[in-house]
Amino acid sequence: MLRKRIYALTSICFGLAILLMNSGCSTDTTTSQETSVNKTTNQSDESTQAGKEKGEKKEIEKEPFQEGKFVLDEETLAIGANGKLTYIPFALGTQKAEIISKWGKPTLESNRNGADYFSYQNEAIRFYHQVGSKEVTTIEVALNQSKKEIISILGKPDQEISDPFSPGSDLLYLTGDYELYFTQVEVNEGSTYRLHYRWNEENRIKRSN
Incomplete structure (x- = not known):
């Protein structure tokens, strides 16, 4: 009889011990999962904030071109076909x-x-007109690009x-x-180019008649 009671008590103690161990493991697992989730969330927030700061920095660094300051770029030929130069607001034929x-x-x-x-x-910018006329026939601008740079922007002449x-x-x-x-001119140290924008030869002859 005594043996049976001892056995029963031992079984109960053993069972309680297992329950306590499982409870501890579950708590540790939950805590570990929560820590992992929090860490991931924090990393995501930091990444988002960094992205915003990076975007803001790019926007701040971007400066618009000033009107009237000629810029030779990939749009120059296309805009030039319409009688104007990039970022200069006056077309050929404009009155002085x-x-x-x-x-x-x-x-x-x-x-x-x-x-x-x-x-x-x-x-840096010259507007030419014929003597006795006030209509602009040529726009001349100074450049700081080399021959190689001009060709890399506009392609083969x-x-x-x-x-x-x-x-x-x-x-x-x-x-x-x-x-x-584009004509090459001497400067103090080396050479540079000046751009003469005008009607082509055929149209210059027509306009002179």
Whole structure:
């Protein structure tokens, strides 16, 4: 009889021990799962915040081009086919008075090769018109790109012309009724290009008659 009671008590104690062990394991597992979930959530939040900060940084660094400051880019030929240059708001054929009314008094007014011109931005942009006429026939802008850079942006020119009065070859691009003519000029250290934007030869002849 005593043996039976001892056996019963032993079985009960053993059962309680197993229950306590299982309860402890379950708690540890739950705690571990919660920790893992919290860690994942925190990482996701940090990643989202980092992405926002990165996006904000890019937006801050992006600066729009200023109107009136010529930029040679992949759109120059397409826009040039419509009588204008990229980021310059005046088309060929614009009256001198209209440009002055919007940009103010020119930096300089002079004559070159039989054509009058007036300039802005320390001669970075020149507007040419025939003597006795106030209609712009050529827009000339200074560039800081090399020959290699010009070709990499616009592709192979329609003509590459050797000019005895130029330190290197000139580049000619035809676009619609117009042309972009790049002439190489000497500067203090090396050479650079100036772009002459005008009607193409056929249309220049028609307009002169």
